[in-house]
Amino acid sequence: MSLRLTILGSGTSHGIPMIACDCAVCTSSDPRDRRTRCSALFGFNDRNLLVDTGPEMRLQCIASNVRQVHAIWYTHHHADHVVGLDDLRRFNWLMGGPLPVFASERTLGELRRMFSYAFDAPPGYESAIPALLPRAIEGPFELFDRTVTPLPYFHGSLPVLGVRIGAAAYVPDVNRIPEETMSLLRGLDVLVLDALRVRAHPTHFNLEEAIRVAERIGAARTYFTHIAHELGHAETNARLPAGMELAYDGLVIESD
Numbered sequence: 194m195s196l197r198l199t200i201l202g203s204g205t206s207h208g209i210p211m212i213a214c215d216c217a218v219c220t221s222s223d224p225r226d227r228r229t230r231c232s233a234l235f236g237f238n239d240r241n242l243l244v245d246t247g248p249e250m251r252l253q254c255i256a257s258n259v260r261q262v263h264a265i266w267y268t269h270h271h272a273d274h275v276v277g278l279d280d281l282r283r284f285n286w287l288m289g290g291p292l293p294v295f296a297s298e299r300t301l302g303e304l305r306r307m308f309s310y311a312f313d314a315p316p317g318y319e320s321a322i323p324a325l326l327p328r329a330i331e332g333p334f335e336l337f338d339r340t341v342t343p344l345p346y347f348h349g350s351l352p353v354l355g356v357r358i359g360a361a362a363y364v365p366d367v368n369r370i371p372e373e374t375m376s377l378l379r380g381l382d383v384l385v386l387d388a389l390r391v392r393a394h395p396t397h398f399n400l401e402e403a404i405r406v407a408e409r410i411g412a413a414r415t416y417f418t419h420i421a422h423e424l425g426h427a428e429t430n431a432r433l434p435a436g437m438e439l440a441y442d443g444l445v446i447e448s449d
């Protein structure tokens with residue numbers, strides 16, 4: 194059974210280049226140093242599961258030629274992961290109906306608050322809102338004939354749900370993974386893991402922490418994402434351990 198994981202965006206919350214920054218990465222001519230906000234797409238069984246909808250969701254779907262989305266997964270409610278929600282309207286049109294939205298009960302509550310017009314349409318808004326079917330994640334479930342496993346972990350004090358399908362796991366926005374979740378990360382072919390920058394951060398793994406955790410998890414291939422402007426693509430890749438590299442926007446990873 195084949196699975197295709199597309200990195201739609203590999204950047205941290207500011208995006209790279211950052212506004213008004215003249216550093217070497219923000220001014221780099223390497224296209225892999227241009228990073229939109231963190232998002233990914235799982236494709237399997239002719240279905241697409243979109244993970245998060247950041248501010249560049251529309252542009253990411255155009256860049257990666259995403260023509261269909263059958264369901265959405267929200268890892269958490271931070272703005273860099275959700276503010277593109279309104280553009281899901283286009284997929285309502287393309288798919289001919291409402292879209293299931295999977296998230297924790299808490300994240301769904303935050304989305305209802307942040308996008309109240311979409312969940313509780315005010316008069317006059319009816320035809321201009323995304324049509325979404327909230328689905329609270331309570332544990333592993335079947336989606337499009339595959340088992341989808343939520344991966345609970347922490348991003349500072351905030352609980353986040355990463356996602357595992359088959360031998361591929363997507364784990365952005367994390368600085369602590371409980372042991373019970375580490376046991377859900379055994380036998381991975383592909384791990385996509387948060388690695389923000391070199392310096393420590395209160396809610397994200399820095400590169401050194403991410404490498405240490407990735408070594409423990411031991412996936413055949415590890416890709417780091419949610420990357421800030423301190424990490425240039427080429428020079429960082431050159432010093433990463435074997436089997437680890439930085440993700441970049443548009444990267445397509447095949448697995449099973």
Ligand SMILES: [Zn+2]
Pocket residue numbers: 210211214215216217218219220422
């Ligand atoms: Zn910069």
Ligand SMILES: [Zn+2]
Pocket residue numbers: 269271348366
């Ligand atoms: Zn976050």
Ligand SMILES: [Zn+2]
Pocket residue numbers: 205206231271273274366419
């Ligand atoms: Zn984030």
